[in-house]
Every structure is written in C-alpha cells, then in structure tokens.
Amino acid sequence: xxxxxxxxxxxxxxxxxxxxxxxxxxxxxxxxxxxxxxxxxxxxxxxxxxxxxxxxxxxxxxxxxxxxxxxxxxxxxxxxxxxxxxxxxxxxxxxxxxxxxxxxxxxxxxxxxxxxxxxxxxxxxxxxxxxxxxxxxxxxxxxxxxxxxxxxxxxxxxxxxxxxxxxxxxxxxxxxxxxxxxxxxxxxxxxxxxxxxxxxxxxxxxxxxxxxxxxxxxxxxxxxxxxxxxxxxxxxxxxxxxxxxxxxxxxxxxxxxxxxxxxxxxxxxxxxxxxxxxxxxxxxxxxxxxxxxxxxxxxxxxxxxxxxxxxxxxxxxxxxxxxxxxxxxxxxxxxxxxxxxxxxxxxxxxxxxxxxxxxxxxxxxxxxxxxxxxxxxxxxxxxxxxxxxxxxxxxxxxxxxxxxxxxxxxxxxxxxxxxxxxxx
Numbered sequence: 001x002x003x004x005x006x007x008x009x010x011x012x013x014x015x016x017x018x019x020x021x022x023x024x025x026x027x028x029x030x031x032x033x034x035x036x037x038x039x040x041x042x043x044x045x046x047x048x049x050x051x052x053x054x055x056x057x058x059x060x061x062x063x064x065x066x067x068x069x070x071x072x073x074x075x076x077x078x079x080x081x082x083x084x085x086x087x088x089x090x091x092x093x094x095x096x097x098x099x100x101x102x103x104x105x106x107x108x109x110x111x112x113x114x115x116x117x118x119x120x121x122x123x124x125x126x127x128x129x130x131x132x133x134x135x136x137x138x139x140x141x142x143x144x145x146x147x148x149x150x151x152x153x154x155x156x157x158x159x160x161x162x163x164x165x166x167x168x169x170x171x172x173x174x175x176x177x178x179x180x181x182x183x184x185x186x187x188x189x190x191x192x193x194x195x196x197x198x199x200x201x202x203x204x205x206x207x208x209x210x211x212x213x214x215x216x217x218x219x220x221x222x223x224x225x226x227x228x229x230x231x232x233x234x235x236x237x238x239x240x241x242x243x244x245x246x247x248x249x250x251x252x253x254x255x256x257x258x259x260x261x262x263x264x265x266x267x268x269x270x271x272x273x274x275x276x277x278x279x280x281x282x283x284x285x286x287x288x289x290x291x292x293x294x295x296x297x298x299x300x301x302x303x304x305x306x307x308x309x310x311x312x313x314x315x316x317x318x319x320x321x322x323x324x325x326x327x328x329x330x331x332x333x334x335x336x337x338x339x340x341x342x343x344x345x346x347x348x349x350x351x352x353x354x355x356x357x358x359x360x361x362x363x364x365x366x367x368x369x370x371x372x373x374x375x376x377x378x379x380x381x382x383x384x385x386x387x388x389x390x391x392x393x394x395x396x397x398x399x400x401x402x403x404x405x406x407x408x409x410x411x412x413x414x415x416x417x418x419x420x421x422x423x424x
Contacts, residue, residue, distance in 0.1 A: 113166075269298065271319070295341065
C-alpha cells in the first residue's frame with residue numbers, strides 16, 4: 001500500500017502539531033477533546049517505525065477498499081471504549097467505531113483527530129479508519145468495568161456516548177458493520193446507559209437490535225438536523241442524508257417505541273440561527289415524535305477553521321469577515337451570543353413540549369431497589385413525572401437560492417449578536 005506523505009511528517013512538524021493541539025481550547029460542551037486511549041496492537045518493524053502511537057498504527061493500517069473518492073483502512077486496536085475525563089459533558093465513556101467521517105460536514109470540529117495520526121484535517125472524509133474486531137473487543141470491556149452495571153451500590157450507571165466525534169452510521173457502516181457488532185454485544189448485557197448520535201437514517205436498519213438493548217438498558221438516540229433546507233444541508237453536509245430522511249428516521253424509531261430526540265447542532269451564526277429556522281426544526285422534531293431538542297453554537301477547532309472559514313468566504317462572502325473576527329482568537333463564539341441561542345432553544349422546548357437531553361447524570365439516577373432489568377421502566381416513570389423535561393441550556397443555514405443572509409445583527413435579532421457562532 002502506498003501511504004500518504006502526510007503519514008511521515010518530520011519531527012519538527014510533529015512537535016508543532018503537538019503544541020498546536022495542546023494549546024487548543026476544549027471541545028464544545030457536548031464533546032470534550034480527548035486523546036484516544038486505544039492501545040495499538042503490536043506492529044512489525046517497517047517504514048512507520050519513526051512514528052508513534054496512533055500515527056504509527058494508522059501508517060501501517062492496510063487499505064481495505066477505495067470508492068467514491070474515499071479510502072478505507074483497517075485499524076487494529078486493543079480497545080473500543082475511551083474514557084472521557086470532563087465534568088462538562090453528560091457522559092463518562094465514548095465510542096467511535098470509525099476514525100474520519102465520509103459525510104464531510106464542512107464545520108466538523110473532529111477533524112483535529114486526524115492530526116493525531118499525522119494526517120491533514122482535509123483528509124478527514126477521504127481516509128476512513130475502521131476499528132477492527134469492534135464487537136469482539138467491547139464485550140469484555142463492558143464486563144470488566146463494573147461502573148457500566150446498575151447494582152445496589154451504584155444507582156447511576158456510567159453513560160456511554162456513541163458517535164461523539166464521527167458518525168457511527170456513515171457509509172462505511174454498510175460495508176464493515178463495526179457499529180452493529182458493538183450493538184450486538186450491548187444487547188447481550190443489561191443495566192447499561194447508552195446514547196447514539198447520528199445524521200443517518202441508516203440507524204433504522206438496526207431497529208430490532210436497538211429494541212433489544214432498550215428492553216434491558218437505558219438507550220437514547222439523537223438524530224442531528226441542522227436545517228430543514230435541503231440545498232443548504234447539501235452544501236454544509238455534502239454526503240449526509242437529506243433532512244427529511246432524518247426526520248423519517250425519528251418517526252420510525254419512535255413508532256418502534258425507542259427514545260429519540262433531535263440535535264440542532266451546530267447552530268451556525270448568520271445561517272441557521274434565525275428564530276424562524278430553529279423554530280421550523282423544533283416543530284418538525286415535535287411532529288416526528290421527538291422527545292427532546294437541543295442545540296449548541298458552532299465550535300471551531302483550528303483544524304476545522306482551516307476548512308470551514310475559506311468555505312464561508314467562498315459561499316457566503318458577506319459573512320466571512322464576521323466569522324474570522326469571532327473565531328480568530330477562540331474556537332467559541334462570543335458568550336453573549338451563546339447565551340442568546342441557549343435561551344432561544346429553551347423557549348422552543350417550552351413552546352413545543354420537548355425535553356432536554358434525558359441522559360444528564362441527575363436524570364439517570366434510579367430509585368433505590370430498582371433492578372437492572374427495571375431501568376427502562378424507571379426512566380419512563382421519571383419522564384412521566386417531569387424529570388426528563390428539566391430545562392437546561394441546549395446546544396439553521398440560509399438556502400443558496402434564497403440569497404445571502406442579512407448582517408448578523410438583523411439575523412440574530414439581538415443587539416448582543418454581532419457575528420457568528422457554531423457547535424456540533
């Protein structure tokens with residue numbers, strides 16, 4: 001296999017990248033930055049010997065397939081679960097069956113994860129790494145760590161969030177099935193707390209498997225819909241399913257009795273942040289049967305800025321300067337703008353009777369004496385009593401044919417909003 005020149009960057013370049021990542025701000029409140037805790041499998045001596053860790057592993061990964069302009073590599077790992085050491089997120093563990101994501105969302109913050117493999121962030125959607133033996137590995141991991149199991153001493157199972165960096169139902173899943181292998185192992189256990197976040201209607205394929213998990217554990221499915229405008233969605237998320245297909249998936253999963261909500265993430269300043277646009281997404285979520293609704297403002301890691309800001313300047317030139325002003329010094333939009341969007345999302349939840357994310361730690365507390373097999377029922381009762389509708393700060397783009405959006409002040413309809421913001 002011929003490897004990319006990016007796989008063999010020099011020591012000085014690697015040092016700069018390490019310093020660059022270390023100094024970057026943490027991820028947006030939904031997904032903190034995390035270095036993979038996966039242990040690389042032993043590799044024979046070879047041309048990748050000068051690399052270390054996940055970069056060495058990636059350099060030696062065999063090419064499995066190439067199509068649609070994308071290369072798929074088989075990544076040998078020793079672990080599927082990654083521990084998330086942050087009190088800013090509602091989960092303890094993360095699972096991402098794939099590194100890289102073929103959906104190619106212009107704004108994706110997770111492009112920086114390719115830099116750990118000495119790859120450029122621009123290759124995030126062109127080089128996909130499939131974690132091998134995913135099901136075989138995660139089963140023993142779930143069994144070894146007692147924190148995943150509900151028992152008399154632990155009333156709050158440690159939450160496992162799937163799809164925090166890359167979409168578990170991206171096109172690669174049809175060919176490699178890493179996500180399904182993971183779910184099959186979870187279906188054999190009880191008392192777990194699991195959430196899945198995806199932009200793909202492919203999740204409906206696993207409906208019966210998901211129902212098996214939900215019968216024995218707490219399962220929450222988040223379907224991300226940034227905008228209902230199909231042309232805008234195609235511009236922002238080139239290979240992701242259309243918004244109407246995602247809404248159909250919400251309805252299908254709810255009809256199957258599963259717990260499903262909608263993420264309007266990221267909220268893109270000047271593009272998807274208008275009251276009417278967010279209202280349309282929230283209303284459609286409610287009509288599809290969604291139980292919760294959340295939205296965060298765009299967060300831009302430096303590697304994402306290199307891709308997203310030139311895209312904005314090309315497609316929405318009137319917004320370019322405002323985006324650069326906002327994100328030149330920080331990956332976050334101004335706090336006043338973020339507060340305004342959080343308030344807007346809260347009002348929409350109240351308007352349409354939607355809850356906040358139900359897997360916040362305080363919402364997962366189960367009454368004393370509840371057995372693992374009773375966890376789904378306990379959560380259902382908590383929801384009926386209003387526990388899952390506690391309002392917490394949550395986390396749209398202008399369709400090309402509609403013309404360039406108005407200046408930020410008028411788009412945001414607030415004197416505090418003078419530019420952009422985004423979060424995924």
